[in-house]
Amino acid sequence: MPTYNGWTVVTMPSWPAPASVQRARVRAAAVVESGFTFQQQVQDWGHSKTELNVTMPPLNEADVAPWITFLEALDGPVNVFQFSSAFVAKYPALHLSGVYFRLRSNSWTQSLGDQRYYGLVFEIREAI
Structure with a gap:
């Protein structure tokens, strides 16, 4: 399997595509505020990362199987895609x-509706 910076690259299913992706840019900066004067000191570390919240469309059992296999192969934040x-x-x-991404944590969410349709939501972050 291919690697990126020593991490195994897992192939993401190409279909169906995510229904929505929310992007957040996280800046490495700290702010300290005086409780007396409310003046602030800002320390900018000059780095940032991208985080995404990915929501899949409703999936039937056949369509959800490769996505579950993909998420399990990521092994939490261990592997990248x-x-x-x-x-x-x-x-x-x-x-x-x-850009390479990894899961933000060791978990992802799967739900099952009345019509045997699955919903998947997972949060990822840029692999730096």
């Missing part, structure tokens, strides 16, 4: 080209 080139091209404003 990239979005497909088609997804990156469709959403250029997200600036995902060439």
